[in-house]
Amino acid sequence: MYKYLITPEQLKQHLHEPGYLIFDVRHDLLNHQAGLHAYQQGHIPGALFLDHEQQLAAEKTGKNGRHPLPKRSDFAALMRLQGLGTRTQVVVYDSSNGLFACHLWWMLRWLGHEKVAVLEGGWPSWLAIGGEQETGIRKPARTEAQALQSLPMSEHAAMPVRTVDQVCAELGNDNRVVLDARAPERFRGEHEPMDPVAGHIPGALNRSHLQNLEADGKFKTIEKLREEFDALLGHIKPPQVTHQCGSGITACHNLFAMEMAGLAGSNLYPGSWSEWVADASRPVELD
Structure with missing residues (x-):
């Protein structure tokens, strides 16, 4: 089980194995379209894109910050639709020294999912080892009906939050x-x-x-x-x-x-x- 870091070489070995779920969370705080554009141009095969402004943040009120934390139930529903199950090994990467990847890592741990790792070195390190690429947008394969049957969520958050x-x-x-x-x-x-x-x-x-x-x-x-x-x-x-x-x-x-x-x-x-x-x-x- 990978809980913190996974190297590009390790991911390359597991890339086509079942049970792995890869998320691309490349983002630019000053250009909110940059991450999706980069993903479309090239990403790790099988990786799903998650947007930090729309999917990984709650509605902004002007009083709750620039990236308010969504309700755990809403985030759990999103993850179910992406295909996350209790036994899934998640890998997260960005191109910002782990900045955005660590955020999704924390959110998944907050949800109670422990098998989540950040790709060491992110997208640049994957390119450096000659890792495979695919283009376009990959959509989650799971249906909403399937999603409702998986990923039970504990009552209490696994990672503490202060208001x-x-x-x-x-x-x-x-x-x-x-x-x-x-x-x-x-x-x-x-x-x-x-x-x-x-x-x-x-x-x-x-x-x-x-x-x-x-x-x-x-x-x-x-x-x-x-x-x-x-x-x-x-x-x-x-x-x-x-x-x-x-x-x-x-x-x-x-x-x-x-x-x-x-x-x-x-x-x-x-x-x-x-x-x-x-x-x-x-x-x-x-x-």
């Missing part, structure tokens, strides 16, 4: 830490290309998701990740950590890295900065 009210209530608590995955210049409020207000949640720590990667775009070793997170968090344990970013996507990269390093049980604040600044009464820190 904006909970994060607000925990401000100033020395036993809770908000970990912001945005770039340092966005965290400090020097540059804000996505949201109307610059800065960060008061007291938050900053670790850009890029710090989880080596220069070649692949994840650092488990040992190195563990050492870095231990040094950053000190006495704070994973259940006391709440991951945050601009809209709940990049935060999953840090959460994934912690889980892979054996630091399991941290929380996600899905609304993140885009939800936080939608209410002017919430405090903002600049530094």
Whole structure:
């Protein structure tokens, strides 16, 4: 069972085996059509495309962030239609150093599905080994009637989530830490290309998701990740950590890295900065 990473070579060995479900989640936050266009031009054979704006986010109200988390029941229904079953091995990839792939990885784990892995190096690494390609759009083979008969969902989410009210209530608590995955210049409020207000949640720590990667775009070793997170968090344990970013996507990269390093049980604040600044009464820190 692949739970965290799968290499292109490993995927190539399993590519035509039954029981594997591959998702292409390439995306561009500034050009929402780019991911689907890239998928149509070429993707891993059998891969299904999922859109981060429409399929992997709930309806936006202007107050709930740029990528609000859908209801678990709605997401489970979507996954059933894609062909996900309890025994399915899922592989997710993008072309953004795992940024969007880790988000879907987290959503599937939140649903309670453990057999899900991120393709190490994503689409570029697949091309680098000469992996097969197909073009066009592949549609799920499962019918709605078949989907209703599969994938029972547990009552409780397998990955913990914090709401904006909970994060607000925990401000100033020395036993809770908000970990912001945005770039340092966005965290400090020097540059804000996505949201109307610059800065960060008061007291938050900053670790850009890029710090989880080596220069070649692949994840650092488990040992190195563990050492870095231990040094950053000190006495704070994973259940006391709440991951945050601009809209709940990049935060999953840090959460994934912690889980892979054996630091399991941290929380996600899905609304993140885009939800936080939608209410002017919430405090903002600049530094």
